[in-house]
Amino acid sequence: MEYRELVKTIPRTMREVLSNKLMDVLLEAKAGDAVPSSVAKTLLYYWQRDQLASEAGLTALLRAVVEADPVRSAAVIGDFGLEEIKLAISLKEE
């Protein structure tokens, strides 16, 4: 799954709110330890610069949250009507 390509399909107006929702999912995920430390560090890099809603920040966030809680991630993304990304997450899960 090419996360960067998927993130490019997310409308810019949606990115801030989506990154906020996904961060909640990530912080509450029971399988947080499934997030590779390299991905976690990339995420922190963008968060420090307040760029989690940027294309690169959102890419790192999506990668992390899909590892930590794919079911809830897919549900949140579905709520935003991002069916292509939801499908990609569901396929990864299978």
Place this chain on the structure above:
Amino acid sequence: MKSFGIEFVPMELFWRTTYYTIQAEHLGYDSIWITDHFNNRNVYVSLSVIANYTERIKLGPGVTNPYLVHPVMTAQSVASLNEVASGRVICGIGAGDRTTLEMVGVEMKAPLRTVREAVEIIRRQIVREKGSYEGRLFKTSAGARFNFKVNDGIPIYIGAQGPKMLQLAGAIGDGALINASHPDDIERAVTYIRKGAEKAGRDPKEIDIAAYTSFSVAENEKSARKPVTPVVAYIVAGSPPFILEKHDIKVEKAEKIRSDLANRKWGEAFGAVNDHMIDTFAVCGSPDQCTEKIDNLFKTGITHFVTGSPLGPNIRASINLFGLEVLPNFKEQP
């Protein structure tokens, strides 16, 4: 000047704790304190990761203890951390928690002397003092110096609760971390700190006095009280009788909570915690209620307010709530 800090217990994955510290820095907090318990993640590993992802906020152990960590090692750790976070390192040290020390067979002997000598050694190490140190409990030879230079001073804060330790904090600390939440207890603590400073010939104004509180903020009082209940159960169980009696809490009730906690009867232990106990041993409520309580604490003479565990029902939301609705009542936002 009023400062605001936040305490984290590194029970969470490193990136979660670091995420929250970045959030706190963005919102204008001044200090981050990481607890030092052998059964959680290592305090200095946590701090060095945090140092890498923050720029401004001060950070340090809150608090370490000289029973499990020799002061030369504490000095080495904070001095090394200072290379990653130049001029931002602070060091909290106290006698530690008797119950935790007993778990690893360490007896808390002569706490005042131990903390005093530890502080002296840390300071000597940081400035690469020549000559040996001959304390009653700790000794270092003339050659026990760093092979590297420390470019900044590292303020040492002494964690204290009892009258003598509070006076010691006033006598030798750059700062004091008062382990209490009730205005009466904090006012009494400030008096002891000032007394200790004056006896040592110091100006009490030189000391940064922090209330290191159990804290919880939420949109409404009920939601804020829920997460603080287990923390208060442990505080009540561990409080000496004179503190309990001073706050009209029956010693037998505290003993029952202690026994229930020991027997892992969580429901009974937490169920015995009432509103009065929460108001005595925690600062919690809605943002407006917290603002009022913190304002009252600053009137006792503290200069620094630390929000300690549990912070709130949802850590991220509570840090935001504090940063956006409480902090601006006391200081300008960054």
